[in-house]
Amino acid sequence: MTELADGEWHRLHPASPLLRGGIFIVAVLGFIVANLRERLVDFFLGVPRYGGDPIDEILERGAVGWALLGLTAVLIAILAGFYLSWRMHTFRVTGEVVEVRSGLVFRSNRRARLDRIQGVNIVRPFVPRLFGAAKLEVSVAGQDANVQLAYLGSANADQLRRDILRLASGLRQPAPVQPGAAAPLEGAAAVVPGAGTPAGLGAFAAHRAADFFAPELDPDAAPPESVVRIPPGRLIGSVLFSRFTVFLVLAAIALAVFGWTADTGGWLLVVILPGLIASVSFYFSRVTRSLRYSIAGTADGVRVGFGLLTTSNETLPPGRIHAIRVSQPILWRPFGWWQVHINTAGHSTNKGAGGEADTTTLPVGTLADVARVLELILPGFDSAPQQALIERGLRSTGGDDGFTNAPRRAAWLLPFSWRRTGYALSEGVALLRRGVLSRELILVPLARLQSVGINQGPVERMLRLASARLHTVAGPVVATLSVLDAGEAVALFEQVSSGAITSAQADTTHHWNLPNGALE
Amino acid sequence: MPETAGRLDLPEAGEWKRVSPRYVVVEIVGTVLFGLALCAAASALWLVADVQWAPYLLAAIIVITAVTVAFEPRRVRAIGYQLRQDDLLFRRGIMFTRFVSVPYGRMQLVDITRGPIARRLGLADLKFVTAAASSGVLIPGLTEADAESLRDALVELAESRRAGL
Numbered sequence: 001m002t003e004l005a006d007g008e009w010h011r012l013h014p015a016s017p018l019l020r021g022g023i024f025i026v027a028v029l030g031f032i033v034a035n036l037r038e039r040l041v042d043f044f045l046g047v048p049r050y051g052g053d054p055i056d057e058i059l060e061r062g063a064v065g066w067a068l069l070g071l072t073a074v075l076i077a078i079l080a081g082f083y084l085s086w087r088m089h090t091f092r093v094t095g096e097v098v099e100v101r102s103g104l105v106f107r108s109n110r111r112a113r114l115d116r117i118q119g120v121n122i123v124r125p126f127v128p129r130l131f132g133a134a135k136l137e138v139s140v141a142g143q144d145a146n147v148q149l150a151y152l153g154s155a156n157a158d159q160l161r162r163d164i165l166r167l168a169s170g171l172r173q174p175a176p177v178q179p180g181a182a183a184p185l186e187g188a189a190a191v192v193p194g195a196g197t198p199a200g201l202g203a204f205a206a207h208r209a210a211d212f213f214a215p216e217l218d219p220d221a222a223p224p225e226s227v228v229r230i231p232p233g234r235l236i237g238s239v240l241f242s243r244f245t246v247f248l249v250l251a252a253i254a255l256a257v258f259g260w261t262a263d264t265g266g267w268l269l270v271v272i273l274p275g276l277i278a279s280v281s282f283y284f285s286r287v288t289r290s291l292r293y294s295i296a297g298t299a300d301g302v303r304v305g306f307g308l309l310t311t312s313n314e315t316l317p318p319g320r321i322h323a324i325r326v327s328q329p330i331l332w333r334p335f336g337w338w339q340v341h342i343n344t345a346g347h348s349t350n351k352g353a354g355g356e357a358d359t360t361t362l363p364v365g366t367l368a369d370v371a372r373v374l375e376l377i378l379p380g381f382d383s384a385p386q387q388a389l390i391e392r393g394l395r396s397t398g399g400d401d402g403f404t405n406a407p408r409r410a411a412w413l414l415p416f417s418w419r420r421t422g423y424a425l426s427e428g429v430a431l432l433r434r435g436v437l438s439r440e441l442i443l444v445p446l447a448r449l450q451s452v453g454i455n456q457g458p459v460e461r462m463l464r465l466a467s468a469r470l471h472t473v474a475g476p477v478v479a480t481l482s483v484l485d486a487g488e489a490v491a492l493f494e495q496v497s498s499g500a501i502t503s504a505q506a507d508t509t510h511h512w513n514l515p516n517g518a519l520e
Numbered sequence: 521m522p523e524t525a526g527r528l529d530l531p532e533a534g535e536w537k538r539v540s541p542r543y544v545v546v547e548i549v550g551t552v553l554f555g556l557a558l559c560a561a562a563s564a565l566w567l568v569a570d571v572q573w574a575p576y577l578l579a580a581i582i583v584i585t586a587v588t589v590a591f592e593p594r595r596v597r598a599i600g601y602q603l604r605q606d607d608l609l610f611r612r613g614i615m616f617t618r619f620v621s622v623p624y625g626r627m628q629l630v631d632i633t634r635g636p637i638a639r640r641l642g643l644a645d646l647k648f649v650t651a652a653a654s655s656g657v658l659i660p661g662l663t664e665a666d667a668e669s670l671r672d673a674l675v676e677l678a679e680s681r682r683a684g685l
Binding site for chain 1: 526527528529530531532606607615616617618619620621622623625626650651652653654655656657681
């Protein structure tokens with residue numbers, strides 16, 4: 001147990017205001033450098049200056065003293081502001097809540113109940129990461145309801161997350177620190193940046209470098225066989241064979257035809273060049289985001305990590321995933337690649353690294369990878385028949401394969417994919433299968449289901465069809481079946497609505513480490 | 521409209537509770553006002569902008585509004601709800617039928633709203649809100665007493681069947 005989760009009030013990393021205001025500081029620095037450039041040139045190269053520089057003006061008017069005084073006053077005010085905001089920004093973790101108090105003029109106080117935690121995310125933006133600082137965010141359901149601790153020492157953040165999750169899991173006592181696991185890193189984080197002696201500075205830099213290049217998962221926190229790794233070749237391939245590439249190729253053809261037929265002169269370049277630069281940066285960010293992707297099961301949930309320079313690393317406790325989609329864009333089909341997206345109730349305000357929302361659980365992977373990821377995010381759904389069901393849900397072309405499929409007359413509405421459109425129910429999980437070109441399988445744990453609806457319009461009525469929708473919390477996964485036999489739709493409705501009730505009653509993930517989910 | 525074999529229905533569902541027949545008035549007033557607004561726009565096209573086909577548009581709007589008003593009593597009769605053992609069942613629509621089942625434990629809050637016309641008739645709308653935006657259970661046209669007793673009943677049921685999110 002770290003001293004951070006002992007129920008007392010604690011302060012953040014002392015450099016927090018600087019790191020949070022980092023962009024502002026850089027901007028001011030840039031402004032000063034821009035204004036001093038003549039002087040710097042003069043100073044270093046001895047080129048005679050040619051006036052028009054604010055510093056010259058000050059010198060000529062003899063106002064050096066006043067200017068220095070003003071500058072000093074502003075600097076002191078900024079430093080005092082930073083210091084006070086750091087002093088006033090405190091947090092504590094008790095057995096029930098995470099609480100943050102902050103604000104200089106407008107005080108704010110925010111509490112999140114531990115048993116309502118939807119996920120804990122640790123983000124290390126590039127610059128704070130250099131200084132060994134990390135941002136910890138506790139997501140709870142609701143718009144803008146997250147509790148954010150920016151910034152903590154990097155190793156402290158990992159420890160604190162472990163403690164928060166352990167407290168939330170229903171065990172009232174945080175576990176003791178495993179000796180040797182985080183101890184060397186803790187030493188590194190205790191060094192305040194810039195406070196070392198010249199001899200200590202070298203050691204500090206070495207620590208920082210070691211921390212920077214350390215693998216995203218500490219090996220003892222996760223069973224190694226559960227980790228999915230993406231080879232760089234597959235990653236680059238998956239980004240190249242994306243919908244965006246199709247769009248680019250089409251745009252290039254259109255532009256080529258247009259440029260060839262119409263005599264446009266050189267202005268076409270003005271259109272093409274920015275687009276080209278944007279595309280390259282898009283590909284680059286997509287690749288770097290997933291380059292150090294990792295997923296592992298821990299005692300307190302699934303940990304998904306992303307990012308090369310800016311890293312983000314989220315832990316989702318058990319029972320926080322409301323819907324799962326395994327999908328395969330058509331261009332990935334020859335390679336047998338799949339991706340996995342999820343719906344969760346809480347969303348980290350920090351986009352995952354590279355600007356991607358934190359709903360991608362597997363950016364690209366083979367069927368074996370998908371099976372491993374599903375095992376982590378849908379625990380207990382891994383018996384042989386269930387695995388066969390998932391396998392058929394992904395690859396089967398339809399027919400009598402355990403899924404209740406749409407009847408032949410549905411071809412009027414879905415001429416190609418009606419064979420694959422169907423559902424199956426197994427032990428509290430609803431599986432919806434659809435799509436023949438881009439294949440999709442949606443899994444909804446009924447214990448998380450909010451409600452279920454069936455619809456029928458006039459055309460569907462003529463064909464004796466209906467559509468169904470499982471309502472889950474908002475996210476990228478929309479669990480709909482657009483055609484279904486009307487009678488089967490009613491059967492689905494009845495089974496799912498009663499299944500949702502029984503699963504919710506049996507669900508104990510509220511406090512996942514207690515046998516019956518309730519506190520004593 | 522003849523009943524076809526393909527019509528969506530829940531054979532095992534019990535007796536549906538209907539909303540107040542007075543709710544027809546609210547729907548008709550709303551439809552007529554909307555129709556009048558469209559008519560005004562079409563008339564403006566005709567008289568001010570001198571658009572040739574505007575009279576046909578005007579006629580079409582009037583016909584559609586009249587047909588909608590004629591079907592209004594049926595549509596209101598099609599709205600129904602029932603409190604089952606563990607969930608709230610809701611249905612509406614004749615052309616576009618929709619059935620929804622919401623377990624009580626999924627309730628986040630219950631909203632009661634009253635529009636100007638509904639208030640004059642002593643009616644209120646009750647909205648059952650879950651964590652999913654797509655649930656969309658809105659029971660319109662309940663008498664105010666009904667709405668309030670239903671709200672209290674739902675809150676009590678949700679309390680006894682509380683589940684995590």
